[in-house]
Amino acid sequence: MELLLENLCKEFGENTAVAGVTAVLEPGIYGLLGANGAGKTTLLRMICGVLKPTAGQVRLDGIPIDALGAAYRDKLGYLPQDFVGYPQYSARDFLLYMAVLKGMTRSQAMPKIQELLHMVRLQEAGNKKIRTFSGGMRRRLGIAQALLNDPDILILDEPTAGLDPKERVHFRNILEGYAQEKIVLLSTHIVSDLEAIAHKVFLMKDGCFQTQGTVSELLQQANGRVWELTVPSQEAETWQARMTVANLRYDGNSVTLRILADAKPAPAARPCIPTLEDLYLLYFPEEEGGDNP
């Protein structure tokens, strides 16, 4: 199975949301990392067929998804960013509704619903109305509905938003177990989620993939660009204004800064092992107020 994104573009009037994205997705977990407004949601919506690309196309095993129609949708599981569900429905009834939308019969759906409620740890809340759910519970329900039809292609837009750390770890375990022989693409700006499970990460900015690769390949790019420097605490603000500072750790009158810079920022600076978060900040320095690398 191969999902090909072929020079995908999407324009909304004068604004370009996605500007020529090309990628080949084979079974595995893919992470889409980018700041708000980078074009992640638009790209995912085009892959799902919700939005029509202004140019380019999505192909599954060489066939455009428009031509595949229902056959493509049958292989698809999608969790949109703005998923709310029907407040008056119980989780179980909602999943049954979604199962019918996905073409499942009641007898096929009921055991699957039971399994998924257990999987996302909502079995106790299965008969409760969605209106009583917390944000995290709704998100887990959203993940469950995306998995109902055992999709070959699973697209998750911000799946971990609102989940607590324990739930995020559980979610990552679910995905790792699920991703055998399936394509899983998830967008997030929670870097640690991808660091743990993504086989390949796309870093998206201004509608384009800025870089892509496995986590270790991407970390290579940050090698030699992450530094630690201990300075008097009153100098911290000056350094933050001058450089991209990923982290500050105060220790009495001194502070240890984690600085992202192409060159050694000060003679006393020590090189560090980079993380994906460092790489993210290298590409999106404006989020931290520092200079562009």
Added chain:
Amino acid sequence: MSLFWQEHKKLWRSGLTRLAVFGMLLLTLGLQVWAMQSINFGTMRADGSHQIDGYTNIRKSQQYAAQWQTLTNENVQDMVRTYQQILAENPEFDGALADFSFLQGTLVSFLWPEVEDQNQPYPTLTIYYVDPARLTGLYERREEKLEYYLENQFSDPADRQFFLDMDSQVDKPMAYGWAAGWSAILGNGIGGFGQMVLPVVLALALTSVFAGERRRGMDTLQVTSLHGKAGLAGAKLLSGLAFAVEIFAVFAAVMVAVQAIWLGFEGWNLPIQLIKMLTTAPMNMLQAECYELAYLFCSVLGFAGIALLMSALLPGTTAALIAALLITWGPQILNQYLPWSVQQYLRLLPFVGGAEDIFRQNLYHWFVFRIWSPGPLLVFPLLIGVVCLPFAVMAWCRKRKR
């Protein structure tokens, strides 16, 4: 089919739908029972209010009117004479029990206006004092009145002849019975009340069918599911129409049940001329009730089509609700300020024209045909609804993939 049932279940599970239907039930049942038991048929007190004894009064009125079976000169005279005798014996007698409004309003003061005597204490209450022997020529007078009315209404003699021909099919002498109950049902009970209540319930429930999905972030999920946009749109339309039929059935059931309990169906074969003397339609009460229910049914389906189209076209439920209600309420409010020719066409919109057109003489002139208004008032709302449906599907499908 399963998708249809899921959509249908969703419609009924909405809190707003349940509230609207419950409100409709309460209002319909409450007002109808109140009308039957008190304001329409309860004994009037001196202060103008009504006692809560409608059920008993209806039985008495029906029993009283059963003394006469046909509307002939002799019987009209006998009715007036009997009324005067009762009044002489008991000046406090409640005239409503002796079909006062029919005798006075529909018959004597309308067909024999010249008998009014200004020297009497109550000049307009002619049946109190008129010599019954003067009440002759019932059907000749009715025909004169009808011709005079038609002459004022239509400049084309062929139009007048159309209604005279229709009137010639009305059986004469007409059958007689107590018709005030039927008048309450057919005058504005079914049509008028339905026009007021049903659009609100339908709009509240149906405008969320498409527009509500966007608000809940469900639209993207739905279009990425196996059934896709068109399949889902079909299920949504069908469930919307099924809901409209069910709402109509609930409304009609309440109306008919109240009628059955309070009025019964006695007099179903009486001519509708007992309600409005110059009506030319050769219909009995049951046929008229069937027509009014059919009118409501067609308007319900037509309006459901409009509400679904607005739901698919407009970005939010509130906008769709306002637009759908404006389409039916706007013309109802504005109609009186518009030329008759424009009014006539606006009346073809669902709920804008009246179910009571069977009592009127309104014509549409299309090509070489003269068409009596009740026909188009049934067909056009339904057609409008049907035409809206494919546009609703198109709007929904187009909006999903920009």
